[in-house]
Amino acid sequence: MHFAKQILSLTFSSLQVLFKETEPELMRLDPLPHISVMGFPQTRQIMVLDLLLCWSFGCAAALEPTCLSAQFRRPGDYILGGLFPLGRDILNLTARSEPTLVVCERLHVDGLIWALGMKFAIDQINNSTSLLPGVKLGYDMYDTCFEPAVALKPSLLFLTQNSTTGIGVLCNYSDYQPRVTAVIGPYKSDLSILTAKLFSFFWIPQVSYGATTEKLSNTEQYPSFYRTVPSDKNLVEAVVLLLNKFGWNWIATIGSDDEYGRGAQEQFLSIAENNSICVAFEGIIPTRFADPDAQNYLEYIISLINKTKVNTIVLFAHSASAHALLEHSIRLRLGKKVWIGTETWILSDIATSIPNIQSIGTVLGFIMKTSPLPGFQEYVADLFTSVQQEKFCQESRELNHVLSPDTPDTHCRQCDHISLQDVSSTLSRAQVEPVYVAVYSVAHALHRALGCTQRACPRAPVRSWQLLQFMNTFPFKVNGHEIRFDQSHGTNTGYKLIFWSWKNDTLQYLPVGDYEESLYINESQIQFHTKNQKEPASECFTQCKPGQIRQIKGFHFCCYDCADCPENSFWSAKDSSTCTACLQHQWSPARSTRCYDRSEKYLFWNAPLTIALLTLMCITVTLTCLAAVLFLKNLETPLVQASGGKLSLFALFTLLLLCLSCCLYIGKPSSNICMIQPITFTLCLSGCFSTFFIKSLEIALVTEFPHCAPAFLHWMTERRAWLLVALCLLPECLFCFGYFHLGPDYLVVDYKSLPTEVMLMCNTESWFAFALMHGYNGCLGSVCFLCTFMVQASGNKYNFARGITFAFLIYFIISIFFVAIFVTLKTVLRSVVQISTILITSLDILVTYYAPKCYIILLKPHLNTVDYFQNSIEEEPEDSSVKRQ
Numbered sequence: 001m002h003f004a005k006q007i008l009s010l011t012f013s014s015l016q017v018l019f020k021e022t023e024p025e026l027m028r029l030d031p032l033p034h035i036s037v038m039g040f041p042q043t044r045q046i047m048v049l050d051l052l053l054c055w056s057f058g059c060a061a062a063l064e065p066t067c068l069s070a071q072f073r074r075p076g077d078y079i080l081g082g083l084f085p086l087g088r089d090i091l092n093l094t095a096r097s098e099p100t101l102v103v104c105e106r107l108h109v110d111g112l113i114w115a116l117g118m119k120f121a122i123d124q125i126n127n128s129t130s131l132l133p134g135v136k137l138g139y140d141m142y143d144t145c146f147e148p149a150v151a152l153k154p155s156l157l158f159l160t161q162n163s164t165t166g167i168g169v170l171c172n173y174s175d176y177q178p179r180v181t182a183v184i185g186p187y188k189s190d191l192s193i194l195t196a197k198l199f200s201f202f203w204i205p206q207v208s209y210g211a212t213t214e215k216l217s218n219t220e221q222y223p224s225f226y227r228t229v230p231s232d233k234n235l236v237e238a239v240v241l242l243l244n245k246f247g248w249n250w251i252a253t254i255g256s257d258d259e260y261g262r263g264a265q266e267q268f269l270s271i272a273e274n275n276s277i278c279v280a281f282e283g284i285i286p287t288r289f290a291d292p293d294a295q296n297y298l299e300y301i302i303s304l305i306n307k308t309k310v311n312t313i314v315l316f317a318h319s320a321s322a323h324a325l326l327e328h329s330i331r332l333r334l335g336k337k338v339w340i341g342t343e344t345w346i347l348s349d350i351a352t353s354i355p356n357i358q359s360i361g362t363v364l365g366f367i368m369k370t371s372p373l374p375g376f377q378e379y380v381a382d383l384f385t386s387v388q389q390e391k392f393c394q395e396s397r398e399l400n401h402v403l404s405p406d407t408p409d410t411h412c413r414q415c416d417h418i419s420l421q422d423v424s425s426t427l428s429r430a431q432v433e434p435v436y437v438a439v440y441s442v443a444h445a446l447h448r449a450l451g452c453t454q455r456a457c458p459r460a461p462v463r464s465w466q467l468l469q470f471m472n473t474f475p476f477k478v479n480g481h482e483i484r485f486d487q488s489h490g491t492n493t494g495y496k497l498i499f500w501s502w503k504n505d506t507l508q509y510l511p512v513g514d515y516e517e518s519l520y521i522n523e524s525q526i527q528f529h530t531k532n533q534k535e536p537a538s539e540c541f542t543q544c545k546p547g548q549i550r551q552i553k554g555f556h557f558c559c560y561d562c563a564d565c566p567e568n569s570f571w572s573a574k575d576s577s578t579c580t581a582c583l584q585h586q587w588s589p590a591r592s593t594r595c596y597d598r599s600e601k602y603l604f605w606n607a608p609l610t611i612a613l614l615t616l617m618c619i620t621v622t623l624t625c626l627a628a629v630l631f632l633k634n635l636e637t638p639l640v641q642a643s644g645g646k647l648s649l650f651a652l653f654t655l656l657l658l659c660l661s662c663c664l665y666i667g668k669p670s671s672n673i674c675m676i677q678p679i680t681f682t683l684c685l686s687g688c689f690s691t692f693f694i695k696s697l698e699i700a701l702v703t704e705f706p707h708c709a710p711a712f713l714h715w716m717t718e719r720r721a722w723l724l725v726a727l728c729l730l731p732e733c734l735f736c737f738g739y740f741h742l743g744p745d746y747l748v749v750d751y752k753s754l755p756t757e758v759m760l761m762c763n764t765e766s767w768f769a770f771a772l773m774h775g776y777n778g779c780l781g782s783v784c785f786l787c788t789f790m791v792q793a794s795g796n797k798y799n800f801a802r803g804i805t806f807a808f809l810i811y812f813i814i815s816i817f818f819v820a821i822f823v824t825l826k827t828v829l830r831s832v833v834q835i836s837t838i839l840i841t842s843l844d845i846l847v848t849y850y851a852p853k854c855y856i857i858l859l860k861p862h863l864n865t866v867d868y869f870q871n872s873i874e875e876e877p878e879d880s881s882v883k884r885q
Helices: 002-029 042-064 109-126 150-157 189-202 232-247 259-273 292-308 321-333 376-386 392-405 418-431 432-448 465-473 609-633 638-643 646-665 673-705 711-716 717-742 767-788 799-823 829-859 870-875
Strands: 078-084 136-145 183-186 206-208 225-227 248-258 278-285 311-318 337-342 359-369 474-476 481-483 495-504 504-516 519-521 548-552 560-564 569-572 575-581 598-603 746-750 757-763
Touching: 002 109, 002 150, 002 311, 078 150, 078 646, 109 136, 109 376, 109 418, 150 189, 183 432, 183 799, 189 206, 189 225, 189 232, 189 259, 189 717, 206 432, 225 432, 232 259, 232 311, 232 337, 232 432, 232 481, 248 292, 248 321, 259 278, 278 292, 278 321, 292 321, 337 717, 376 418, 432 465, 432 474, 432 481, 609 646, 609 829, 646 673, 646 717, 646 829, 673 717, 673 746, 673 757, 673 767, 673 799, 673 829, 717 767, 757 829, 767 799, 799 829
Parallel strands: 078 136, 078 183, 183 206, 206 225, 248 278, 248 311, 311 337, 337 359, 598 757
Antiparallel strands: 359 495, 474 481, 495 504, 504 519, 548 560, 548 575, 569 575, 746 757
C-alpha cells in the first residue's frame, strides 16, 4: 500500500508540471471560457487529466491487488462447501486434448455477491449466541464457472476424507467423514444434477440457491438435494397465467441449450397446450456463441420469429444466452415485441448492457420473492475496505493455510482486481436471500443434530447424512420468514412480476404484480411499446358460436375449425378455445353453455316397482305372522310339536326379520346400510335353516339309522335343540366377522353409468366373504335336502320330509338365479334382485313347509292327532316334542 501511494504522488506531481507547460498552447486551441479544475481550463485539459488519472489508478491497482480471493476459505468445527459461478467465459474448452486446468476469463459479479452472501450468513451464525453457541462454522468456496468440467473438481474435493485428498472406496459409508458437512450450490440446474448424483451417493446435504429444474424434485434419485428456490413448474404456471391474462395465445418460446432452458421449455409446452396457448415456434440458443454455425442458427431463429408474426416471446435462458439472442434481434432489426423472461437474465447486467436494448420492446419477467438482508451491503463495503489492509490479508492467508494447505487455490483469480464500485450496481439488486436461507437451513439442521441449547452446543462428531433427518422436519425462521422444505425438498416463496421501465435511458425494475397461488397484475403501471401503451395483440383464431370449441387444423394448433362441445362439458365465454368439463356431480347436453346438477338414482320409496315389492313384502309378513299366531295357539298339538314346537316359532320369527330387512334395500343407501344388508340376509336365513337342519337330522336318524337313533335322538330334544341352533349360527357369525375383516360392502357413487344421473348403490368389496356367508347357508340347505329327499311315508301318514325337500329344492333354484344376476348386475336393480330373492325364499318356505300344516290346523283339525303322526312318533324312541296320548 505504501508503494502505491508513492506511485500516485509521483503521478500527480507529473500532471501538475505537464499542465503548466501545456496550458498556453491549450488556451490557443480553445479560447472559450470554461470552469477550471485544479486551476486549469477544462475541455481538452480535462480529457488528458481523466486519461492520466485512470492510468495512474490502474497502475496502482495492478501493483497492489487486494486479498479478496483469500476470503472464501475459513477453518471451523464444521465446514460448509460452496459452489458459486465466480467466473465465466471459458475459451477453447472443446480444443482441450488433456485434462488441464480450466480457467475462466472474466469475473461474474452476481456469483461473487452470492458467495459473499454465504460468507455473511456464516459470520452472522458464528457471532450468534443462540443458533450454534460455542460452535464455529467454516467454509470452503470454489468457482464453477458455469461449466461441469470446472464444478466437478471442487465437488470431488468435498468428497475426500477430512485432511486428505483421497476418496475412500468403502462398502459402507455410514462412518465416512468427508471434508465438508454440507454443500451450498451450485447455481445452474445442469451442474446441480451432476453434483447431486455425487453428493446423494454419499448422502451429503446439498442446498442449491438457483437450480430450478423439475428433475431435481425426484427425491428418490436425489435424496440429499434441497433448494431454496421454486421449481420451474411453479414459474411456468405463472408465465401461463400471465399469457392468459393478456390473451396472448400466439407466442414463440426460446430456451438456452442447458438443463434449465430445455427443462423449463418442456414444462411450458406441456402446460401451455392445456391452456389454449399456441406455440408458433420453439427454439434453442446454442451454447458456443462464437461458432459460425451458432451465429447462423441465431439468425434463423430471428427469421422464424418474423415469419410467424408473433408479438410475444417467452425466453427461458441464462444471461449469456439471452445476451446473444437479444443482441442478434437488435442487429437484425427484429422489431419491438413483448419479452417474458425470468430472473436468470432479466436482472442481469449482461443483458441490460447491450447497446440500444430499449429497442426490443416491452420486457416483463418473474423473479423470486426475496427480502433484502439487513446489514449485508454494509458488510460487503467493510470487507472491501479490509481486503486492502496488509494485516487483514496476512491473517486471511494464514487461516486458509490452516484449513487445507495441500489443495490448490483456484477460488477466484479475478476477485483481487475489483473494487466496491465495480460491484455496487449488482450488490443493490442481487438476489442473495436464497443463499442466506440455504446456509441457515444447514445451520438449523446442525443445531438439532447436535442437540444444542440456548447456551451451548456440544462439539460432537456429526456425519453428513445425519443432518438429512432434520432438514425438513421443522420450519425455521430466517430474515423474518418461516421456511419449510416441501415433499420435493424445495421451497415456494412465490414470484414478483417485474417490468423494465426506462426513464432517461435509465433502467428501473418496476414491480407490477405478484404470484403465489394466483396472479395479481397492476396493469396501470405497465407501459407497453404500442402507441396507446396498451397490450399488443398476439393471437390467431376465428370466432366460434356459443357452445362450440376450436378444432385444430394444420401445423399450429391455434388454427382451428369450430366444433360442438361434447356431452358433459360446456363452453365458457372466458375460454372459448376449449370446452370445460362439468364437475363430477354435473352433466350437460352437447353444445351447452352450462352444466346441470345430476339427480340421484336409487330405489325410491315411491317408485312403482318399489310399491309392488313393498306390497309383496306386506303379504309375506302378514302370512308369516298368521302362521306364527296359528302355531302359537296350537303349540301343544301333535302337529306343531312334531314340526319342532318352539323351534318352528323361532324359524317364523327369523323369516319375519328377513322380510322386514327388505326395507334396508329401499331409499338412499349409505355405507352403514350397505354393510348391514348382507349380514341381516345371511344371519336370518341361517337362523331359519338351523331349525330345518335339526328336523332333517331327526328324520335321517329315524329312517336311515334306526339302530343308532336312540343314542343320538336325545340331542334333538327341545332344550338341547336350542344348543344345536346356536352351534349352527356360530359359523355364520364367524363368517360375518371375517366379512368385516376382509372388507364389508361399501357405497359406490357412480357418475359414469347414467348420462344425467348419479347412481348410488352398494358394491361388494370381498367376493370371498360373500361366498363364505352365502355358501354356508347353501351347505345347511344341502344337508337338509340330502337328509330328506329319499324319505318315504305311508299314504295315511304325514310326511315331514317332503316339505323340507321341496323348500330347499326351490331355494337352490332361487340361489342359482340370484348369484348369476347379482354378480353381473351393476345398477340399482341389484336392490330389486336382493329384495325379490328374500321375498321368494320366504314365500317358498311358507308355502312348501308351513302352508300344509296351517291347512291341517284350520281345515282338517281331525288329522291333527297323534295317530296321524304316529309313524314319526313311533319311530322316535324318545321325543318330548310329541306327547303320547
